[in-house]
Amino acid sequence: MIIRLDMQSDLPIYTQLMNQIIEGIASGELKPGEDLPSVRSLASDIGVNLHTINKAYTLLKQEGFIQIHRQKGVVVNPEGMPGITPEYEQKQTEQLRPMIAEAICRSVDKEHLLQIVESLYDDILHGEKENA
Amino acid sequence: MIIRLDMQSDLPIYTQLMNQIIEGIASGELKPGEDLPSVRSLASDIGVNLHTINKAYTLLKQEGFIQIHRQKGVVVNPEGMPGITPEYEQKQTEQLRPMIAEAICRSVDKEHLLQIVESLYDDILHGEKENA
DNA sequence: CATCTGTTATATTTGTAGTATAACAGATGG
DNA sequence: CCATCTGTTATACTACAAATATAACAGATG
Numbered sequence: 001m002i003i004r005l006d007m008q009s010d011l012p013i014y015t016q017l018m019n020q021i022i023e024g025i026a027s028g029e030l031k032p033g034e035d036l037p038s039v040r041s042l043a044s045d046i047g048v049n050l051h052t053i054n055k056a057y058t059l060l061k062q063e064g065f066i067q068i069h070r071q072k073g074v075v076v077n078p079e080g081m082p083g084i085t086p087e088y089e090q091k092q093t094e095q096l097r098p099m100i101a102e103a104i105c106r107s108v109d110k111e112h113l114l115q116i117v118e119s120l121y122d123d124i125l126h127g128e129k130e131n132a
Numbered sequence: 133m134i135i136r137l138d139m140q141s142d143l144p145i146y147t148q149l150m151n152q153i154i155e156g157i158a159s160g161e162l163k164p165g166e167d168l169p170s171v172r173s174l175a176s177d178i179g180v181n182l183h184t185i186n187k188a189y190t191l192l193k194q195e196g197f198i199q200i201h202r203q204k205g206v207v208v209n210p211e212g213m214p215g216i217t218p219e220y221e222q223k224q225t226e227q228l229r230p231m232i233a234e235a236i237c238r239s240v241d242k243e244h245l246l247q248i249v250e251s252l253y254d255d256i257l258h259g260e261k262e263n264a
Numbered sequence: 265c266a267t268c269t270g271t272t273a274t275a276t277t278t279g280t281a282g283t284a285t286a287a288c289a290g291a292t293g294g
Numbered sequence: 295c296c297a298t299c300t301g302t303t304a305t306a307c308t309a310c311a312a313a314t315a316t317a318a319c320a321g322a323t324g
Contacts, residue, residue: 012312019230026236038269049314054270065237071269071322081237088238093252095231098151099224100252104158105197105213106220110253114246120225120232121242144281170300181283186301203291203300268323277314284307292299 001029003046013048017056022065025076026124033078036066133161135178145180149188154197157208158256165210168198 001024005016024030037045039053057074060066064082068074082088103113133156137148156162168174171189175182189206192198196214200206214220235245 022237023233026233052313073269084238096252099227101155101158101256104256105154106216114249117249120228124233124236184282205300
C-alpha cells in the first residue's frame with residue numbers, strides 16, 4: 001500500500017496515516033488479517049519518526065481497526081471492523097454538522113450534496129486499484 | 133444568537149465560533165445584513181480574549197461569510213453567501229472522504245449514510261428556533 | 265545469541281491556541 | 295471638541311500538541 005503524506009497539510013501526519021489506512025480497508029486494498037509494516041520500517045519508508053507511526057497505530061487499535069501483537073507485529077483486525085457505536089455516531093454527527101451547514105450557506109441543494117456523498121462512497125469502494 | 137463553547141473540545145475556540153456562526157446563517161437565524169457583536173463585547177460575553185474572536189471573524193471574512201467595516205462593525209454579508217468555488221469543493225472532498233471511508237469500514241450502507249446526511253440537512257434548515 | 269517485534273521514557277524543537285496589555289486610526293455622538 | 299466606540303496591529307507570555315531524536319527494555323524468533 002502506498003502512503004502519501006502532505007507535509008504542508010494542516011492535518012497531523014499521524015491523522016493522515018490513520019485516514020489512509022482506514023480508506024485502504026474500506027476500499028478492500030487492506031483485508032482483515034493482512035499484515036501492516038512494523039513501526040520502524042514504515043517510519044523509515046516514509047521518512048518520519050517511529051513515534052509518529054506508533055501514535056497512528058495505537059489510535060487505530062483503540063478504535064478497533066487493527067490489532068497489535070507484541071512480537072508478531074501489526075495486522076488489520078482479523079475479527080472484522082468495529083461496528084456502529086454510540087460514540088462513533090456522535091463523532092460522525094459532530095463532524096458532518098458543520099460541513100452540511102456550510103454547504104447550505106453556499107447553496108448546495110440537498111440532492112446535489114447527496115450526490116456528492118454517494119459518488120465519493122462509490123469512489124472509495126471501487127478503490128484506487130489504478131495508482132497514478 | 134446564543135453561543136455555546138466546549139472548553140473540553142479538541143476543536144479550537146475560534147473554530148467552534150466559526151461553525152456556530154455558519155450554522156446560524158444556514159438555519160436562517162442570522163440573515164444577510166444582520167449585525168454581529170463587536171469583537172470586544174462578544175469576547176467579554178463568552179469570556180474569551182478579544183483576539184480569539186478576531187481570528188474567527190477574520191477567517192469568516194476571508195471566506196466571504198461576513199463583512200467587517202472599520203468603524204461600523206461586523207455584519208453577515210449583505211451581498212449574499214459565497215458560492216461553490218473550486219477551493220471549497222476541494223476542501224469539502226478532503227473532509228468528506230475520510231468520514232465516508234470510516235463509515236464504509238463500519239458497515240454503514242450507502243442508503244443509511246445518505247439518510248443521516250439528509251436528516252442533518254433538514255435539521256439545520258429548520259433551525260434551533262426553540263433553544264433549550 | 266543476534267535480531268526482530270512493540271513499548272516506554274526523556275528531552276528537545278517547533279508551531280498553534282489562547283491570553284494579557286497596549287496602542288493606533290478612523291468614525292460617531294453628545 | 296472630546297470621549298467613546300469600532301476594527302487593527304504589535305508584543306510578550308503561557309500552555310499544549312506534533313514531531314523528532316535517542317536510548318533502553320521485554321518478549322519472541324531463527
